[in-house]
Amino acid sequence: MASIRCWNSTTPEPSSKPLTSVPASDTIKHEGSGNQLIKVSKAMKAYQEKAQALDALMFEKTTEYEIGRRHLANMMGEDPETFTDEDIDTAIEYLFPSGLFEPRARPLMKHPTEVFARKKVAEFDETGRPFHVLFYTGLPNYYQVLHDLSEKVRELDSFSDRMMQYNIHKDPERTLNVGGTEWVKKEQLEDILLEKLKDKQYEFFVRSMNRLLDHPFSYRVEEFIMKFRKHVQISVIHKEIPKLMFTAEGTPYMAAVGRRKTSTASVTVYGRGSGKISINGEDLLYFKYIQDREQVLFPLQFSGLLGKVDVVADVDGGGFSGQSGAIRYAISMAVRSFVDEQMMEKMRLAGLLTRDPRRHERKKPGWKGARAKYTWKKR
Amino acid sequence: MARLLSRNIFQSFSDFGGCSALVRNVAVGREARWWSNEASPAVKVTAPRTSLNQPGLQTEEQLGLWYTLEQDIAKQLFGLGGIPKQFATQCKTFAETCLMIRKPALTTIDYIKKTNLALPPNKFILYGREGVGKSLSLVHITHFLSQDNWLLVHIPWAPRWRRGFKEITASATVPGRYDHPLDAVIWLQHFKSQNSQLLKTLQLETSEEYKWSRREVTEAGAPLIDIVELGISRARFASDCIMAVTTELKKHATHQRCKIAVVADGINTFFCLTSRYRLEDLTYLNPENFTIFQAFMQLFNNNWRNGVVVASVDSLANDGARRESYLPRYLLRQKGWETLDPFIPILVSNYNELEMQSIVDYYVDRNWLQNPGASSDTGRRELAGLSSCNPYTLMNICNSL
Numbered sequence: 033m034a035s036i037r038c039w040n041s042t043t044p045e046p047s048s049k050p051l052t053s054v055p056a057s058d059t060i061k062h063e064g065s066g067n068q069l070i071k072v073s074k075a076m077k078a079y080q081e082k083a084q085a086l087d088a089l090m091f092e093k094t095t096e097y098e099i100g101r102r103h104l105a106n107m108m109g110e111d112p113e114t115f116t117d118e119d120i121d122t123a124i125e126y127l128f129p130s131g132l133f134e135p136r137a138r139p140l141m142k143h144p145t146e147v148f149a150r151k152k153v154a155e156f157d158e159t160g161r162p163f164h165v166l167f168y169t170g171l172p173n174y175y176q177v178l179h180d181l182s183e184k185v186r187e188l189d190s191f192s193d194r195m196m197q198y199n200i201h202k203d204p205e206r207t208l209n210v211g212g213t214e215w216v217k218k219e220q221l222e223d224i225l226l227e228k229l230k231d232k233q234y235e236f237f238v239r240s241m242n243r244l245l246d247h248p249f250s251y252r253v254e255e256f257i258m259k260f261r262k263h264v265q266i267s268v269i270h271k272e273i274p275k276l277m278f279t280a281e282g283t284p285y286m287a288a289v290g291r292r293k294t295s296t297a298s299v300t301v302y303g304r305g306s307g308k309i310s311i312n313g314e315d316l317l318y319f320k321y322i323q324d325r326e327q328v329l330f331p332l333q334f335s336g337l338l339g340k341v342d343v344v345a346d347v348d349g350g351g352f353s354g355q356s357g358a359i360r361y362a363i364s365m366a367v368r369s370f371v372d373e374q375m376m377e378k379m380r381l382a383g384l385l386t387r388d389p390r391r392h393e394r395k396k397p398g399w400k401g402a403r404a405k406y407t408w409k410k411r
Numbered sequence: 412m413a414r415l416l417s418r419n420i421f422q423s424f425s426d427f428g429g430c431s432a433l434v435r436n437v438a439v440g441r442e443a444r445w446w447s448n449e450a451s452p453a454v455k456v457t458a459p460r461t462s463l464n465q466p467g468l469q470t471e472e473q474l475g476l477w478y479t480l481e482q483d484i485a486k487q488l489f490g491l492g493g494i495p496k497q498f499a500t501q502c503k504t505f506a507e508t509c510l511m512i513r514k515p516a517l518t519t520i521d522y523i524k525k526t527n528l529a530l531p532p533n534k535f536i537l538y539g540r541e542g543v544g545k546s547l548s549l550v551h552i553t554h555f556l557s558q559d560n561w562l563l564v565h566i567p568w569a570p571r572w573r574r575g576f577k578e579i580t581a582s583a584t585v586p587g588r589y590d591h592p593l594d595a596v597i598w599l600q601h602f603k604s605q606n607s608q609l610l611k612t613l614q615l616e617t618s619e620e621y622k623w624s625r626r627e628v629t630e631a632g633a634p635l636i637d638i639v640e641l642g643i644s645r646a647r648f649a650s651d652c653i654m655a656v657t658t659e660l661k662k663h664a665t666h667q668r669c670k671i672a673v674v675a676d677g678i679n680t681f682f683c684l685t686s687r688y689r690l691e692d693l694t695y696l697n698p699e700n701f702t703i704f705q706a707f708m709q710l711f712n713n714n715w716r717n718g719v720v721v722a723s724v725d726s727l728a729n730d731g732a733r734r735e736s737y738l739p740r741y742l743l744r745q746k747g748w749e750t751l752d753p754f755i756p757i758l759v760s761n762y763n764e765l766e767m768q769s770i771v772d773y774y775v776d777r778n779w780l781q782n783p784g785a786s787s788d789t790g791r792r793e794l795a796g797l798s799s800c801n802p803y804t805l806m807n808i809c810n811s812l
Contacts (some may be wrong), residue, residue, distance in 0.1 A: 307796060316799040322808070329796050339792035 290362025295350030305342030324356035458776035466555035492567030532718035539759035542803025595649030677728030682747030
């Protein structure tokens with residue numbers, strides 16, 4: 033690159049060979065825009081060719097995609113003009129039904145921008161001069177974001193100073209609401225910036241953004257902030273909670289089945305009760321150990337229904353621990369119909385609504401147990 | 412402000428007047444000055460007690476209340492057995508022996524009061540699940556019988572002679588029978604301690620001569636207490652003494668000289684097929700060959716008068732193989748059923764709501780349940796749920812770890 037000269041170069045045209053000169057055979061004379069012969073190295077040329085090839089590919093694929101969209105619309109009998117990307121997905125699913133479990137292995141037709149990984153466009157021109165001011169930091173986009181951030185903080189500070197002058201305080205109604213959102217993860221930030229980041233750099237980014245967010249007038253830079261926030265999916269099961277059923281006398285009841293290890297319990301919880309518990313026709317003292325009795329009572333005690341509902345349980349299989357766990361799960365699932373959403377959420381957080389998936393793991397030959405190995409002797 | 416509040420509360424409580432003692436008793440006393448800051452407006456839970464310590468005077472109004480068994484009476488009646496060991500430890504901790512007045516005991520006492528003594532003895536068999544309160548009901552009934560001047564033939568826990576005996580020797584008098592020298596001595600001491608006063612007043616005498624050995628003879632017409640004391644001093648003859656005592660008592664009762672109450676805890680053990688004593692031919696001895704078993708079993712049949720038999724059938728008194736049910740026919744087996752039939756079965760069940768309330772109040776009063784949440788509504792429900800209202804289980808839950 034020794035023969036490249038930038039606008040502020042003060043060194044004269046070297047007559048003698050510089051130490052790091054590129055051999056003459058590696059430079060290519062390239063016709064520039066102003067009919068000037070610009071010397072471009074092979075590396076530079078290769079880079080430019082790659083960029084051009086990528087552009088051409090994207091253009092070609094996009095046209096193919098659009099043509100494909102119109103074909104699909106015709107096949108499905110829809111209007112090609114208003115055939116959206118979601119319509120394409122449904123059409124592909126219909127035309128190419130797949131029995132594969134993994135969704136990513138099924139046939140798909142997406143826009144090329146989603147299929148091909150985004151790459152950075154040329155970062156410097158033919159002369160090798162970078163476009164971005166912060167190119168030489170190594171992470172121009174990342175540091176650009178931080179720079180913008182600090183500018184915005186200064187803007188907001190001066191704005192709040194002006195507000196204080198006129199004695200206007202922060203309007204609580206205009207506070208930026210970031211409920212249900214969280215900062216993008218490191219991988220997602222890397223996708224946005226197209227730059228690989230270190231953990232420390234990501235942490236610094238989050239801390240700085242939090243600083244901006246905590247500013248009382250952060251609503252003024254909502255757009256900037258929301259670029260880096262994504263919505264959190266609520267993990268509550270949106271399954272339908274069955275409605276209470278009623279006996280002939282009008283007592284509300286709910287039935288549920290629970291399993292733990294190899295035990296199965298089918299339980300009916302009757303409302304308007306007095307706390308009677310019947311397990312296989314016997315008392316709660318069917319379980320000899322207090323731990324098992326506590327397991328059975330826990331969902332009722334937690335939801336405050338102890339002594340207010342009657343429970344009739346039939347349990348089979350397994351031992352006392354598995355049976356008590358199965359009954360507990362079944363009671364929890366039945367109790368969902370008796371309690372409100374807030375209590376249901378608390379139950380979920382308490383782990384009452386999670387089916388314990390653990391099963392007995394077999395012992396392996398040469399091992400002491402399922403995982404434990406025999407004492408290892410060095411010699 | 413707080414003072415005004417406390418004054419209002421105390422006034423309203425005094426307005427309640429003569430309602431059931433189970434309404435939370437407020438610690439209003441002449442002792443605690445209600446206007447002082449120490450008497451907090453919060454209601455203190457006290458055990459619902461009754462001062463009627465004579466079981467004969469207790470009625471259904473006292474159901475669920477606690478009455479005190481005085482220390483000296485408890486020692487005299489149950490010093491050598493009768494009160495279950497865990498309960499006795501609890502009584503030591505609480506520094507008092509208090510019993511809850513429950514329906515089965517009151518029913519039995521009522522029936523005993525109404526018994527026609529001219530007919531063959533009534534047999535009351537208490538039955539129920541494990542830990543439900545049979546033994547303590549028997550304690551209550553025994554206390555009543557003792558107060559009502561019945562001569563007590565009290566077997567504290569019969570299985571102890573079948574499987575936990577101290578020593579077994581072959582009988583010298585009857586071939587094929589086996590004696591319990593040490594256990595018989597203990598029982599005679601127990602009998603003496605329970606009935607010494609009554610024996611003095613009744614002045615019962617032996618009807619025939621008993622020859623124990625060449626030199627030891629009890630003549631006819633000697634006071635019955637002599638046989639008892641001989642048995643206590645001579646362990647060799649103790650089992651035969653018991654046989655003599657029971658035979659004599661049966662005769663006396665039939666001739667209306669005294670009324671006899673046979674109280675047996677775990678009566679179904681008499682009809683078990685094996686004991687723990689191994690013979691030379693490596694078979695286990697059938698307990699019907701025990702002298703003392705024979706002695707008491709003669710009191711279980713119907714050929715005498717002026718008596719009453721109060722017993723409990725307990726699945727724990729049987730061997731492990733025969734404990735599936737708690738019902739009398741199953742536990743007594745055919746032989747026991749035929750011997751004891753007809754009898755009056757009295758079911759003892761778990762605590763009902765009133766009794767549950769009472770027991771928790773008692774534990775809180777004795778500072779046994781110290782968590783402030785114990786006497787709250789949720790606390791009581793948790794205790795009732797965990798123990799399933801079973802008295803023994805509740806005691807274990809409330810015990811220290």
